[in-house]
Amino acid sequence: MAVKGKIMIIEDDRAICNFIRRVLEANDYETVLVHTGREAMSLLASHCPDVVILDLGLPDMDGLNVLMDLRSWSLMPVIVVSARSDEREKVRILDAGADDYITKPFGTSELLARIRTALRHTRMMGTSASIARENRFTAKGLVIDYDKYRVYIDDRDANLTQNEFKLVALLGRYAGRVLTYDYLIREIWGPNKAYDNQILRVNMANIRRKIEKNPAEPQYIFTEVGVGYRMIEGD
Numbered sequence: 001m002a003v004k005g006k007i008m009i010i011e012d013d014r015a016i017c018n019f020i021r022r023v024l025e026a027n028d029y030e031t032v033l034v035h036t037g038r039e040a041m042s043l044l045a046s047h048c049p050d051v052v053i054l055d056l057g058l059p060d061m062d063g064l065n066v067l068m069d070l071r072s073w074s075l076m077p078v079i080v081v082s083a084r085s086d087e088r089e090k091v092r093i094l095d096a097g098a099d100d101y102i103t104k105p106f107g108t109s110e111l112l113a114r115i116r117t118a119l120r121h122t123r124m125m126g127t128s129a130s131i132a133r134e135n136r137f138t139a140k141g142l143v144i145d146y147d148k149y150r151v152y153i154d155d156r157d158a159n160l161t162q163n164e165f166k167l168v169a170l171l172g173r174y175a176g177r178v179l180t181y182d183y184l185i186r187e188i189w190g191p192n193k194a195y196d197n198q199i200l201r202v203n204m205a206n207i208r209r210k211i212e213k214n215p216a217e218p219q220y221i222f223t224e225v226g227v228g229y230r231m232i233e234g235d
C-alpha cells in the first residue's frame, strides 16, 4: 500500500516514541524518530516531513524552541505533545505557531485524527478539499458558501450578520483545528480589540442560536475551554 505521508516524531521517551511509531506504521505512514532538540533542528530540513509530532519536554531544550526555529523557515504542520492540559499552556503552544496540540495520555484514534487534519491542511494549503473545488465547506447539513457569504443549515439560510459569517467562514477554512480567542478577535475586529473576549462570546452565542439545534451541546463549533474554538471536520 502507498505510504500516506512521512511523520517525524520528536520525543525522548522511548516508550511513547515506539507507541506512536507502531500506530503510525500500522496505518501506512512512514516515520522518522528523533530524540533530542538539537538532532531535530538538523534533521527537519533534510527530511522535510509532512507532519511533525513534537514533545515539549526534550532533554536538551524546550520543544517550543525547536518549533520557533522551524517556523523561521517552514510552515510544515506541527502537532505538539504536551504533558500538561492547562489552558495557558495550550494558548502558548498555538501562539508559538503549532497547528495543534495533543495532551498525554492520548489514544490512537485521537492521534490519527489530528494527523489526518494536519495532512489535509498541508495538501490543500490551508483550504479544505471542498472549499478548493467549489468554494464551499460542508459538514453534516452545514454549508458555508464562500461566494454568496451565506451559511445554510439543512438548506435554510442561517441569516448570519457580517461578523458572524466571517467567524464561521474562518473556522470553516481551518476545520478540525483550534483557533485561539486572540487570533479570531484580531482577524475579525482588528488588533485593537484583542483581549476583549466578551465581543467574541456574544457573537458565538448568537451564531450557535442560529446554526445549532441545541446551542448547549453544539455539533458544529466546539469550545476548547480557555483556548478557542474548533469547527467540526468537513464531510
Ligand code: CA
Pocket (backbone or CB within 6 Å): 011, 012, 013, 055, 056, 057, 058, 059
Ligand atoms: Ca519528554
